[in-house]
Amino acid sequence: MGDILALLFNTAVFGAALRMATPLIFAALGGIFSERSGVVNIALEGMMLMGAFTAMFVSHQTGMPWLGVLGAILAGLLVGLLHAVFCIHYRANQVVVGTAINIFAGGLTVFLLRYYFGAAGTSPSVATIPDITIPLISQIPWIGRIIGRQNPLVYLALIAVVVAHIVIYRTSWGLRLRAVGEHPRAADTVGVNVFRMRYLAVALSGALAGLGGTYLSIAHLSRFSEGMTAGRGFIALAAVIFGKWTPYGALGACLFFGYADALQMRLQDIGIPTQFMNMLPYVLTMVALAGFIGKSVGPKASGQPYIKG
Amino acid sequence: MDTVLEMRSITKQFPRVLANDQVDFDLRHGEIHALVGENGSGKSTLMNILYGLYQSDGGEIIVRGQKVDINEPRVAIDLKIGMVFQHFMLVEPLTVAENIVLGSELRKGPFLDTKRAIQEVEELSQKYGLRIDPKAKIADLSVGLQQRVEILKALYRGAEILILDEPTAVLTPQEVEDLFKVLRALRAQGTSIVFITHKIKEVLSLSDRVSVLRRGKKIGTKATSETNEQDLAEMMVGRVVLFNVEKKPAEPGEDVLYLDRLSVKDQFGQVKVKEVELGVRSGEVLGIAGVEGNGQSELVEAIAGLRKTAGGRVFLNGQDITDWSPLKIKEAGFGYVPEDRHRRGLVLDYSVADNLILGFHGKKPHVRGGVWRDDKAIEENAEKLIEEYDIRPPVASQPARSLSGGNQQKIVVGREFTQDPSLLICAQPTRGVDVGAIEFIHKQVIAQRDRGAAVLLVSAELDEILSLSDRIAVMYNGQIVSVMSREEVTEHKLGFLMLGGRLEDYRAGEVNGHAE
Numbered sequence: 001m002g003d004i005l006a007l008l009f010n011t012a013v014f015g016a017a018l019r020m021a022t023p024l025i026f027a028a029l030g031g032i033f034s035e036r037s038g039v040v041n042i043a044l045e046g047m048m049l050m051g052a053f054t055a056m057f058v059s060h061q062t063g064m065p066w067l068g069v070l071g072a073i074l075a076g077l078l079v080g081l082l083h084a085v086f087c088i089h090y091r092a093n094q095v096v097v098g099t100a101i102n103i104f105a106g107g108l109t110v111f112l113l114r115y116y117f118g119a120a121g122t123s124p125s126v127a128t129i130p131d132i133t134i135p136l137i138s139q140i141p142w143i144g145r146i147i148g149r150q151n152p153l154v155y156l157a158l159i160a161v162v163v164a165h166i167v168i169y170r171t172s173w174g175l176r177l178r179a180v181g182e183h184p185r186a187a188d189t190v191g192v193n194v195f196r197m198r199y200l201a202v203a204l205s206g207a208l209a210g211l212g213g214t215y216l217s218i219a220h221l222s223r224f225s226e227g228m229t230a231g232r233g234f235i236a237l238a239a240v241i242f243g244k245w246t247p248y249g250a251l252g253a254c255l256f257f258g259y260a261d262a263l264q265m266r267l268q269d270i271g272i273p274t275q276f277m278n279m280l281p282y283v284l285t286m287v288a289l290a291g292f293i294g295k296s297v298g299p300k301a302s303g304q305p306y307i308k309g
Numbered sequence: 310m311d312t313v314l315e316m317r318s319i320t321k322q323f324p325r326v327l328a329n330d331q332v333d334f335d336l337r338h339g340e341i342h343a344l345v346g347e348n349g350s351g352k353s354t355l356m357n358i359l360y361g362l363y364q365s366d367g368g369e370i371i372v373r374g375q376k377v378d379i380n381e382p383r384v385a386i387d388l389k390i391g392m393v394f395q396h397f398m399l400v401e402p403l404t405v406a407e408n409i410v411l412g413s414e415l416r417k418g419p420f421l422d423t424k425r426a427i428q429e430v431e432e433l434s435q436k437y438g439l440r441i442d443p444k445a446k447i448a449d450l451s452v453g454l455q456q457r458v459e460i461l462k463a464l465y466r467g468a469e470i471l472i473l474d475e476p477t478a479v480l481t482p483q484e485v486e487d488l489f490k491v492l493r494a495l496r497a498q499g500t501s502i503v504f505i506t507h508k509i510k511e512v513l514s515l516s517d518r519v520s521v522l523r524r525g526k527k528i529g530t531k532a533t534s535e536t537n538e539q540d541l542a543e544m545m546v547g548r549v550v551l552f553n554v555e556k557k558p559a560e561p562g563e564d565v566l567y568l569d570r571l572s573v574k575d576q577f578g579q580v581k582v583k584e585v586e587l588g589v590r591s592g593e594v595l596g597i598a599g600v601e602g603n604g605q606s607e608l609v610e611a612i613a614g615l616r617k618t619a620g621g622r623v624f625l626n627g628q629d630i631t632d633w634s635p636l637k638i639k640e641a642g643f644g645y646v647p648e649d650r651h652r653r654g655l656v657l658d659y660s661v662a663d664n665l666i667l668g669f670h671g672k673k674p675h676v677r678g679g680v681w682r683d684d685k686a687i688e689e690n691a692e693k694l695i696e697e698y699d700i701r702p703p704v705a706s707q708p709a710r711s712l713s714g715g716n717q718q719k720i721v722v723g724r725e726f727t728q729d730p731s732l733l734i735c736a737q738p739t740r741g742v743d744v745g746a747i748e749f750i751h752k753q754v755i756a757q758r759d760r761g762a763a764v765l766l767v768s769a770e771l772d773e774i775l776s777l778s779d780r781i782a783v784m785y786n787g788q789i790v791s792v793m794s795r796e797e798v799t800e801h802k803l804g805f806l807m808l809g810g811r812l813e814d815y816r817a818g819e820v821n822g823h824a825e
Contacts, residue, residue, distance in 0.1 A: 166420075170421055171419050175411060175414060178402070179403065182400045182403070183398065183399070186399060186411075189398045190398070190411050190412030191381070191412045191413075
């Protein structure tokens with residue numbers, strides 16, 4: 001029993017949890033922006049995958065991992081725009097478009113991987129973003145061992161959560177974003193350009209998801225492997241719902257899912273099947289959706305294309 | 310007085326209808342100009358064009374002497390035109406202040422200046438006497454207060470021309486009075502107001518001038534003082550309209566509906582109907598007057614089987630039907646015109662023909678062999694009812710959504726009345742319905758009475774209660790305060806009782822000075 005408790009509060013597990021949560025946090029923030037504007041984005045998975053591949057590819061070509069980050073943001077942004085064009089301009093069913101993008105990204109990354117590297121499965125190892133040590137914080141006992149030395153992207157994710165919160169709740173852009181996702185016609189009648197808001201939000205969503213993918217291929221690991229997102233886009237989506245479409249809520253959900261993920265690796269030693277821990281995020285999301293953990297109500301106009309006039 | 314706005318021969322063609330056919334309209338500084346017409350006559354279209362939501366196919370708009378091209382709401386806002394929509398344009402999870410500043414936010418750098426927004430809203434609400442809590446969430450406000458926010462939204466943007474699209478449709482009588490006070494005050498401060506409505510009484514009590522539209526065409530503009538109810542109704546409908554339903558004296562028989570100390574709770578567990586004892590006899594119309602929210606809705610829904618009772622019994626033709634399923638009650642001879650036809654009366658996306666068999670869709674002749682739809686029988690039924698109840702346009706295959714409110718209501722009325730039920734409940738049967746259709750529905754209600762049906766009429770419109778009922782019950786705070794014959798009742802007496810006054814006090818002459 002003591003062993004299990006020690007494991008549950010192990011700083012190494014917490015540190016790993018933070019790392020596992022990082023890609024989820026970026027993608028979940030992306031999901032929040034998109035859904036808050038009224039566009040359902042189940043393409044987070046595909047956007048992450050494109051980001052992961054592009055980051056690896058750029059890093060491989062240039063040897064500069066930070067350029068890889070930029071490339072991944074750009075790739076995610078482009079996929080986001082693709083999603084936006086179909087959902088906003090052509091008013092296609094957003095779930096269908098999202099699914100199509102996921103399948104498309106899965107296929108495209110495999111194709112490109114084989115085309116450029118000839119290898120099935122994984123890419124060669126590339127330059128990664130090294131971890132950094134934060135001078136003072138790393139000295140703090142216990143906490144220092146969790147957040148004192150991490151990848152810059154981990155810190156960036158935490159900062160992004162705060163920035164997203166401020167943008168959504170404290171800026172006029174955020175006010176318009178919320179209005180557009182709840183009652184687009186109301187926003188339209190006071191002169192807010194609904195289409196522009198939605199395009200921006202969905203593009204931003206893609207960029208953030210792409211950034212999430214980056215962490216997987218050039219920070220957490222140093223290579224891209226086929227389908228390496230492994231459903232993280234969907235877990236991020238679950239975190240959006242679980243966190244009631246708020247950045248802090250989603251952060252909490254991502255940390256929790258990350259923790260479950262980190263724990264899972266350790267628990268194998270004491271005989272709890274991995275599959276059980278892998279199930280946890282989904283089970284929790286269903287519990288949340290069923291209303292056991294407070295009602296989770298999304299933006300009202302989410303999923304509905306806006307038609308002017 | 311100066312003309313602040315002129316619309317010249319505005320034309321708007323929708324795929325299937327000519328919504329505005331060379332309509333002229335003008336608005337003077339500081340007047341309330343009522344724009345009236347039946348549903349679908351093109352009033353809202355005309356004003357949506359002015360606000361930039363629709364583009365006209367012809368004609369021109371002149372604002373303060375300048376020809377303008379209003380291609381989006383932003384332009385209208387910049388021209389100091391504000392609009393209060395029938396379906397509010399409010400974002401429910403946001404606060405009052407956030408809704409008011411949305412699109413014209415006050416900023417401190419890139420950030421919202423919430424403090425100043427709240428302060429400005431407070432100042433604005435004081436200036437115009439529109440009291441509101443700027444920090445309240447829209448979702449927590451009553452409909453009347455939400456409308457107040459809409460008006461403040463327009464004023465915040467400096468609106469000098471204010472358009473209100475059927476603002477009274479969703480309000481209770483008290484809220485209507487409040488609104489009128491506000492509009493008169495605004496007029497006194499120099500705001501020019503366009504007031505869209507199809508209620509003639511409102512036109513007469515509020516407006517300075519009135520313009521009438523019919524089927525997309527402008528029929529005329531008159532000074533309100535030079536017209537009257539009859540005249541306006543004729544202009545709107547295009548024929549003489551009878552306001553007083555002609556009816557012979559009732560010949561009531563036995564109690565068809567009998568409520569034995571019926572109590573009903575609402576969804577929050579609050580007792581809304583308290584031990585009501587009431588009988589409705591065959592061949593009479595019993596009207597229930599009362600301010601909305603005094604338990605009428607719950608009472609009716611409990612009788613219809615849509616809500617569980619919390620005590621007492623309901624008898625229909627002597628049979629105890631308490632808490633039966635709605636279908637069984639219907640089959641026992643019950644017809645029901647619900648107060649919210651969109652939620653309870655119709656499936657808006659179904660065709661007119663399918664809506665005309667709702668509730669009877671599992672019965673012969675609409676079903677063959679117990680399973681299969683008989684499209685031919687359904688079609689025949691639809692054609693018969695469309696003809697009898699004058700449902701327009703007479704196209705059975707159209708979705709109910711595309712019909713005007715009055716014609717939608719005729720679908721419900723036709724479907725329910727044609728079954729010849731022994732008990733008929735009509736809840737707000739003419740809400741949101743135009744004059745022509747009101748006259749028609751009223752005639753049908755009386756025809757049902759004369760056939761021998763017991764009719765229970767619930768209405769917030771006193772005129773309707775007074776003109777149709779043979780007996781009138783007043784409901785206040787979940788109880789039936791008194792039941793009187795039509796002859797004993799005056800409008801003033803009803804108003805007194807509806808607001809919680811006691812009949813003894815009324816008789817004792819406390820208010821005799823005002824009594825007729």
